[in-house]
Amino acid sequence: MFKFSDILPFSSSEFYLFIAFSIALIFASKYVLRGKIAYQNIIFTISFLYLILLFPKPIHFITFTLYGFFIFKFLGRKKQMGGIFIVLLYVLPLILMKLTHVIPVFKLEKSLISIIFQIAGLSYATFKMIQIHIDERESDEKISFVNYFNFIAFTPTLLIGPIDRFARFQKNINQGFANLNQENFNKGLEFIMKGLLYKYIFAYAIFTLFINHLDASNGFLYHLSYMYSYLIYLFFDFAGYSLLAMGFGYMLGIQVPFNFDKPFLAQNPKEFWHHWHKTLGDWLNDYFFKPIFKDLTTRKVFTSIQRQSLALFLTFTLMGFWNGFEIHYILSGVLFGIYSMGHNYYAYLCKKNGKDVVFGKLNSTAIKYISIFLMFNSVAFAIYIFSGKLF
Amino acid sequence: MLNNRFFKNTWIYFLLILGYVLLYSVDVEHVIYPSKEGEVKSKVDFVYQQF
Amino acid sequence: MKNFLKYHLLPLILGLFIAFFVAIILVKSPLLLRKNEKTKEVSTTKKLNPNSCLATLVENEKQELELLASLQEKQGITLFGSSELSVDSRFIPFTYLPEKKGIRVNAFGHAFQQNFAIYCQLLALKKSLKNAKVCIILSASWFETEGTNMEAFLEFARPNFLKKIIRDQSISLDVKNYIGEYLFKNSDKIENSSQSINYFINLYKYKNIPFLNEYFFKKWKEFDKIAYKVNATYDKSVLADAVEIDWDKEMEFIQKEFTSKIKSNKIFVNDEYFNQYLKQEDGGFKKGNLLCLPKESNRELEDFKLLVQLLKQEKCKASFVIQSMNPHYYNKLESFNPVLEEIKKLLEKEKLPYLNLFTASKKKYEGGTLTDIMHFGDLGWLKVDEFLYKTYAK
DSSP states (O other), X not given: OOOOXXXXXXXXXXXXXXXXXXXXXXXXXXXXXXXXXXXXXXXHHHHHHHHHHTSSSXXXXXXXXXXXXXXXXXXXXXXXXXXXXXXXXXXXXXXXXXXXXXXXXXXXXXXXXXXXXXXXXXXXXHHHHHHHHHHHTTOSSOOXXXXXXXXXXXXXXXTTOOOOOHHHHHHHHHHGXXXXXXXXXXXXXXXXXXXXXXXXXXXXXXXXXXXXXXXXXXXXXXXXXXXXXXXXXXXXXXXXXXXXXXXXXXXXXXXXXXXXXXXXXXXXXXXXXXXXXXXHHHHHIIIIIHHHHHHHHHHTOSOHHHHHHHHHHHHHHHHHHHHOSSXXXXXXXXXXXXXXXXXXXXXXXXXXXXXXXXXXXXXHHHHHHHHHHHHHHHHHHHHHHHTTSOO | OOOHHHHHHHHHHXXXXXXXXXXXXXXXXXXXXXXXXXXXXXXXXXXXXXX | OHHHIIIIIHHHHHHHHHHXXXXXXXXXXXXXOOOOOOEEEEEEOSOBOSSOEEOOSOSOTHHHHHHHHHHHSSSSEEEEOSGGGGOOOTTSHHHHHHHHTOOOEEEEOOTTOOHHHHHHHHHXXXXXXXXXXXXXXXXXXGGXXXXXXXXXXXXXXXXXXXXXXXXXXTSOHHHHHHHHHHHHHTGGGEESOOXXXXXXXXXXXXXXXXXXXXXXXXXXXXSOEEEEEEOOOBOGGGSOOOOOOOHHHHXXXXXHHHHXXXXXXXXXXXXXXXXXXXXXXXXXXXXXXXXXXXXXXXHHHXXXXXXXXXXXXXXXXXXXXXXXXXXXXXXXXXXXXXXXXXXHHHHXXXXXXXXXXXXXXXXXXXXXXXXXXXXXXXXXXXXXXXXXXXXXXX
C-alpha cells in the first residue's frame, strides 16, 4: 500500500514515517552506536536515502547539487570570472524551469526543458547555492561535498525552506550529536505540534469550510472575502509547513531558523518581511538589496534615497519573478516593491522634516493601530494579486 | 510547575485533537454544506468475460 | 525526561481529555446534525414486462422499480444470477416459463453479481420479501473470489437502496457494520465516495469509539426518505397458456441435439466456444483450475449465509440453484465440496428448496448442462425451469 515515489516533504503519511525512522536512526546512532559513525555522515545518509527512495527525480536533484558544487569549487575562486556571470550560472536552471510555466512549447510535459529542469526544490537549492558561494568562497575552510550536499539537500528544508545559512548550518553539524538532546527534542516536538495544528487544522479548516464554498456570483464581496481568507489560509499553511520543517530539523539536531512570527502585527513593510517568510526576506536583503545598493553607491548614481528606492524596487520585483514568470506573480512583487519604496520615502521625509509627515501629532498608539491596519490590508491585496484570482 | 509553556502546549494538543475529530472524523464540511450525491464509480474497470 | 512529561505527555493527556469532552458535547448536541424531512419519490406508470432480464440497474432509477414490482407481485418469480443470464437459450426461464407455463419470470443481473450485491438489493427492499418467489443461481466460481467486486456492488446496490438501508431502523447495526466493513476495506477502489457510502464507512471505522459511533448512526436522519411507487401492472397478454411438458423426454431430446452438434471435442463444449478459447495447436485443449477459498475464511460464504438469514427472516419463498462447472475442463473442482456441503447443510436446515447441478465428477456430469465451461446450456436451463415450476407452480 505504500507509495515509493513522488513523495514530497510533508505531503503524505509515507514522508512522516520516513522522517520518524530517520529520527530513530539518528538517536540510535548516538545512544546505541555511541557516535561511531560521524554525525554528518548520518545526516548525509538520511538526505540521500530520502532523495533516492521517495523524492521525484532524485538523479536530477543530485546532478544539480553536483553542478552547484562544481561551480563553487572550480569556477568561483577564479578572479577573472565576474560575479554576475557566476550567479547567472547558478540561476540558469531555475530560469529555464520557470519558463516552462509561461512558454507554450516548454509547457508540454514531455518537452526536453520540462523533463530536465522541472525539479522540485530547485529554487530553494539555488538560493542556498548562491548564499554559500557569496559567503564561503573566500573562507579558508574547505567545504567537502558531503557538507555541501547536507546543506543543500537537508530533507526537512529541501522543498520550501526555511532558507538556512551555511555557516549556521555547519555549526550544528560540527556540534554533532550534542544537539540531539532532550531540550531540542522537546522544542522540536512543540514546533511539530504547532505546525500540524496550523497546516492540517487551521489552514485546512479555512480552505474546506470557507474558501471552497465562496460563492463566485457575489462579485465584489466574493473577491473581498477571498482576499482575506486566502491570506489567512496561506499564512497558516506556509507557517505550519515552516514549523514542521523546524521541528523535524531540531529533532535531527539542526536548529532550522524560524520563518514566521506574528506577521500581521507588522507596522511597515520592513517589519513585515522580518516576520513573514523571514529567511527569504533576509536572503533578498543580504544577497540582492545590499549588493545593488552598494554597487549604485560606488557608481555614485542618483541621491541616496533614490538609490535605496531603486534597490528596493528591483529586489521585490525579483522576488515576483522568482515566484514565477506569470503576470500575477510579477505584479505582486512589484506591489511589494512599491510598498517598501513608499514606506522608505515616508521614513526619509519624516527624518528630514523632523516630524511625522502623514500622521502629524496623532498619538503613537493610534498611529500604531492605523499602521497595522494599513499594512495588513496592503499585504492582503498584494497576496490576492499573487493568488492569481484576478488574472 | 504549571507555567505558560505547559498551558500553551495543552492548548495546542487540545485544538489539534478537537480539530482532528471535527474536520477529519465528523467531517463538518459535509455537515455545513451537504452536497448532492453524484454517481459513484469504481476505480477498477473489470473486463467482463465474453458474456 | 521530566520536561517531556511536563510539556508533552501531561498536556497531551489533558488536551485529549478536554478535547474529547468538548467533542462529546458537540456531537451530542443537534448542532452537528442536519434535519432532513425530504421525501424522494420514484415512480413509474410504464407497463411492466413479465418476461424480462434486466442486466443492470445503473441506467435509471425506474429500473429499481422493476425489481420492486417483481418482488411485490407474488405470483411470478424473481430470478437472480450472474453471467449465465446473458446466455442465448430458448429454455432460459424468463423466456421459457412465460411461454410454456404462463408464469411471470423477471431476471436481474449479469457477470460479477454475487451474493453481497444481491443481499444489499433485497435488504433495501426487505419489506416486499414476504411470500415473494425468489430464486438465486449460485456459481462455484463466486467462492474463489474475495466477495462481490466493487464495480458490481455499485452497479446493483444503488444509491437509493443504500439510503433505504440507512434509514431502515429495523436493520440491525451489525448488518450495517458489515456493509461498512466491506466498503471500508475496499475504499481504495471507490472514486468520489458518496455520503451514503461514507455513512457506512464511518459507522464501521468508529465502531469502537462510542460517542462517534452513536453520532454517525444518528446521521440516518440526514438522508432523503425514498418512496417507491409502482403505479403499473404486468402486461399479462405476453403470458401464454400453460402447456403440458414431459420434462424427462424433453431433456433427453435436447441433450442429444446438443451432443450431436458438437464436432470439435468430447468434453461437451459447443464448437464455437471450444475453437475460440480452448483449442490448442497440438490437438489438445486448455484446462483451468477452480481455486475455491477454504470455508473458514470465505467471504462469499459469509455473504451467502447472511442472504439466507435475510430471506428466512422475511419469510420469503426463496430457492437456490447451484450451477455446474464443466469437470472435463476444470481441475480441482472438489475444492468447492466443503463449501457446497456447508451451503447444502444451511439450506436444508432452513428448509429452503435447492437444485444442485454441481459435480466434481466427470462421470456424473451430464453433457449439455452447460453450453461451455461454466454457463448453463439448454439442458441446464430446462432443469432449472423444471425446478422452478415444481417449486413454485405445482
